[in-house]
Amino acid sequence: MKIRKLVHNVYLIEKDGKEIIATKSGYGSHYGEKVFDGYREWIPYRSKLAAIFLKGYSIKFKPNWKILYLGAASGTTASHLADIVEDGIIYAIEYSAKPFAKFLGLAKERKNIIPILEDASKPWRYSGIVEKVDFIYQDIAQKNQIEIFKLNSKIFLKKGGEGMIMVKARSIDSTVESERVFSRVIEDLSKNFEILKHGSLEPFHKDHIFVHVRS
Ligand SMILES: C[S@@+](CC[C@H](N)C(=O)[O-])C[C@H]1O[C@@H](n2cnc3c(N)ncnc32)[C@H](O)[C@@H]1O
Numbered sequence: 001m002k003i004r005k006l007v008h009n010v011y012l013i014e015k016d017g018k019e020i021i022a023t024k025s026g027y028g029s030h031y032g033e034k035v036f037d038g039y040r041e042w043i044p045y046r047s048k049l050a051a052i053f054l055k056g057y058s059i060k061f062k063p064n065w066k067i068l069y070l071g072a073a074s075g076t077t078a079s080h081l082a083d084i085v086e087d088g089i090i091y092a093i094e095y096s097a098k099p100f101a102k103f104l105g106l107a108k109e110r111k112n113i114i115p116i117l118e119d120a121s122k123p124w125r126y127s128g129i130v131e132k133v134d135f136i137y138q139d140i141a142q143k144n145q146i147e148i149f150k151l152n153s154k155i156f157l158k159k160g161g162e163g164m165i166m167v168k169a170r171s172i173d174s175t176v177e178s179e180r181v182f183s184r185v186i187e188d189l190s191k192n193f194e195i196l197k198h199g200s201l202e203p204f205h206k207d208h209i210f211v212h213v214r215s
Contacts (some may be wrong), residue, residue, distance in 0.1 A: 001037075006053055008063045009084045011039065021053050023083035030079040030106055040083065044204040047077040048139060048166045051204035057197060059135075059164065059212065064088045066133040068156050070120040070148065071140035074102035075113075081137070082110045091130040095119045121148050123155050130156055136163040141171040146188050153192070157215050162196070165189070165211045182209050189213055 002014035009024040015036075022039035034041040044051035052059070064087040072078045072092035081090055090113045094100045100117050107115040118126045120140060133156050138149050149165050157163060167185050169178035186198055193213035201208040 006058050007061050007084070009086065010042075010053060010058075010061075010080075012053075013039070019054070021050050023080045025080075025083040027079075027083070027109065031074070031076045040080065042080050043076075047080065048201055048205055048208065048210065049077050049137070049164075050080065051201050052199075052210055054204075055199070055201075057199060057212075059162070061085060061135070062088070065135055066131065067091070068130055068133045068136045068152060069093065070136065070138040070152060072099075072103055072115070073139075074099040075106040077137075077139070078103070078113060079106055079110075082106075082112050085112060088112060088134075089114065091116060091126075091133065093118050093120045093126065120152065123152050127155055132156060132158045132161075134158055134161050136161070138163070139166040141166075141168045143172055145172070146185055149189075150192055153215060159215060161215050163193070163213045163215070165213070166201070166205075167209050167211060168205075169207050169209075178207050185209075186211060 004012045011022050013020050013022050021042040025040045029035050033043055042050040044054045061084045065085045066088050067090045069078055069090050069092040072094040078092050093116050103115055107113040116126050136157055169181040172181050196212040196214055198209055198211040
């Protein structure tokens, strides 16, 4: 087994002739991923952030970062992020009760996750709970997702803080080509943020890009 560290608690592992991404973790399986030798396999088809790492782009997460996570669902990606920011905290927003119920199970066993059942388009409703953060991760597949990201950044992102937005072209506009939607999104974000990197999530997530920004 060949192992290479990417960032704190994230490893690229050559195992059984295959390259995989895993986080170092003292916890068990959360969504059916394999657990071996103190690592949890991070499945790129289930988590867009795992796909980004596997495609060779690293976000330099620090173990003590405070993160605002918009669209936590049942916690697939949040569970790995919790392994990474082990001395930090994740404020996780999700408005759908069904995935949130499973997410609560994860939050109970992790001391660094604060689960919040709320609508990310109404950040004033959770501004009494969430503090200023180093990083905003957004994966909500909504038409107005850029507006939602800007709104949350304005309130919660520290100056110089970073963000990552997962963009699904069809959720924003299904009437024009994906490439046009992506260009518009990047142009829109560049009015308020420095664009650090953007890229496709293919072949793991069709018709999606990520955009990494700094405030
Ligand atoms: C693609 S899934 C997220 C998957 C998750 N990020 C992961 O990788 O484990 C999108 C989630 O965003 C949630 N969502 C969409 N709009 C939202 C909003 N305005 N406020 C809070 N959650 C929202 C949906 O309920 C859904 O659970």
